[in-house]
Amino acid sequence: MNDMSMTPKTQVWIEVCTLEDIPPQGARVIRATLGCVALFRTATDKVFALEDRCPHKGGPLSQGIVHETGVTCPLHNWVIDLETGRAKAPDEGRVRTFPVEVRDGMVLIDRALLA
């Protein structure tokens, strides 16, 4: 089981990109050792980081259409809530979410979670 609430002992924020590097209602991908992480930007400039793997058949969520605070997986149209990582009913499943911050136009993630 993924531990959704794991809190790192020491948070080390690292800069990934600028907010502008992510298209509005779009996504970019971070290739990390544990797999790919998708960075989403909503129409209202909220940024979310989620494991880039749909809980259904492993589809790359980063390639889906972003709408409000959800993304529709490109493979079979599951809708994943960007805030919780949960699949929208009636589908069931959840992907890992990661802490992410936007500071002075820079997008920051916690390095510990990507190591």
Place this chain on the structure above:
Amino acid sequence: MTKKLVVIGNGMAPGRVLDHLFDKAPGAYQVTIFNAEPRVNYDRIMLSPVLSGEKAYEDIIIHDDAWYEQHGVTLHKGKKVMEIDRADRKVVADDGTVAEYDKLLIATGSSPFVIPVPGKDLQGVVTYRDLDDVDAMLDAAKSGGSAVVIGGGLLGLEAAYGLKRQGMDVTVLHLMPTLMERQLDPSAGYLLEKALADRDIKIITRANTKEITGRDGKVAGVVLEDGTELPADIVVMAVGIRPSAQLADDAGLEVGRGILVDDHLRTSDPDILAVGECVEHRGQCYGLVAPLYDMAKVIAANLAGDEAPEYTGSVTATKLKVTGIDLYSAGDFAEAEDREEIVLRDAAGGVYKRLVLKDNRIIGAVLYGDTADGAWFFDMLKKGTDISDLRETLIFGQAYAGGAPLDPTAAVAALPDDAEICGCNGVCKGAIVQAITEKGLTGIDGVRAHTKASGSCGTCTGLVEQLLKVTLGDAFQPDAVQPMCGCTDLGHDDVRRLIVAQELKSIPAVVQELNWKTSCGCAKCRPALNYYLLATWPGEYVDDKQSRFINERVHANIQKDGTYSVVPRMWGGITTPNELRAIADVADKFQIPTVKVTGGQRIDLLGVKKEDLPAVWADLNAAGMVSGHAYGKSLRTVKTCVGTDWCRFGTQDSTGLGIKLERFLWGSWTPHKVKLAVSGCPRNCAEATCKDIGVVCVDSGYEIHFAGAAGMHVKGTELLCTVATEAEVMEYVGALMQLYREQGRYLERIYKWADRVGFDVARDQVVENAERRKELNARFVYSQQFMQNDPWAERAQGKDAEEFTSFRLGHLGKVA
């Protein structure tokens, strides 16, 4: 013995008489109709939406040709009756056609009043009565310019709104101090004036027209008594109507303002009846549809042998059909000593309601901004309900009448059985509920078919739906219009219509103006909207790539492992050694695991990593290849056989034609994918008869087929037509593509579209109507100039670079 019924006029009133008559006494009469207009019966109430572009003529037809045939009616289109010969009981038309009658029904309607000023006969001065007038206005609007509408009544304002929608500068001239003074009090008139000004329609009240000026016989402007001069490319007179009673007068029938009739709608000659706007009944002439329908019921019953029903006059209510302005008025609201009024005014909220009371009964109602309670007030007005007990909350409407607020369904449930739901057709609640239960109706279409309720102006559609809900409970599925998605209640066709009518040119504009329930749409509606906007505004709309499905966004097909497949275009299925070498080299260089021949006569490279895509495309471009759009709701392939080049059976150059078609059509976006094939002879080696569009060459030319499928459903094509030359094939196919692009709902294949609208629609518009075909093809050609840029070349050169690059953890920036 069958009696002969002759009808003069083919408007909504006689149409309704016949509907009822055929219902009550089928076969009792042999019917002949003379229509001065060269058309079938259409819904004149809906001319305004046609003018504003929100509906098409086809949408407003009440009786199509098949209806006349089915009922054995002889319809003389474009023939005007010149004489009624009462002695010999016959009528004579302008072309000499004679028809004998046992019963004659006069339904000549009314004529627009033309103010007798100099210049009234200039070209470009029109009235607003029939489709010809609308066509004339639409024609004038094509070149933009200025329009002056004389008359600020219902019709004038609807004409002004329509012309504004069509892009003209519009000024309304109104003789009185406030607009629609016969239906509105000054306060509501003022609110209306303001709302129209917000829509950029200029209103001049107290405007007395002195002269219409012209240049070379064409209208150029309007001069007012006070010297004001207004430029005008078209002038619309909408100052009123008067009954057309001349024909009756000439025949010696008694005529006042209109043709005088008794309570059985009989004229002074008992074998001659009259109905509609041409009659005068108990001193009243009517210009709205509801009274005409009341009369129609009586006439039909009388004609069917039931003499009991009588017409005793009508109380009328009016609604203005201008999108976004809600206005309702009914009854009498002139001020007088014995009258009281209740007024609710919310200027900021744009709501104004006024009830005029006499002896504790409603005698007049004006509602502006919030018209939901119109039917409720009107019902009490007609019945003379004593409102003493409701008085304190009356103005707040039915929801507050007697306590707790009601939800809309409960409000409808609470209405009495004889409450009128559809004002146009005079249908009450009880009749609708009865039809629902007795006929087992489950949807709005059924209610329209059986009762006519909501079939005319359509504003009571919501009420009818609620009645269905009340009557059927959970069994009611409001599926009359399938909403596009959860973001809206509007169906695809309504959204497309409103995109055009309101000139919406971006997804945020649609979401905002059409009241989407979500802030920016969903994965279902956004791709559809993106397509509709792209197809509606070629060269203007900027494609929103974030609203495209991944395949169309990156111009390759996503595979189950997240890699992509790449299919270069092979025009008509023809390739060269150089192209094949380039494909082989690309496969080697980028370690592409699978190379497959597709069913569409080209080659698929499967398993390409996303970040390699631009480089793969650059290499393919270098060998002259472009995107095959194998991923798009767009033109896919044109399959061919070798035709006369090689084949001993070939009748035409099928390969060459296939290549020409593919070069003509490629790059176009469509509601769903489009696949073509061209076969060189009826042996059909290219399998053209299961394609979206297929061409089969024959000795004498080319058969054009359409609406086939070989996917989830397998379906043979229908023959569209046979043409003689390649040039004709191109024009017909271009027109067919455009018709599909304009009418098809997103994700609806050609065969489904054709099935929905009827195959004859394509045949009519692409084959029979040459002018329409040329317009469609011209629009397609126009759109194509913006579409035929190779998306691969653009991206190989750096467009959307961020799409194809990712961040690697090791390369990430500094610790913050």
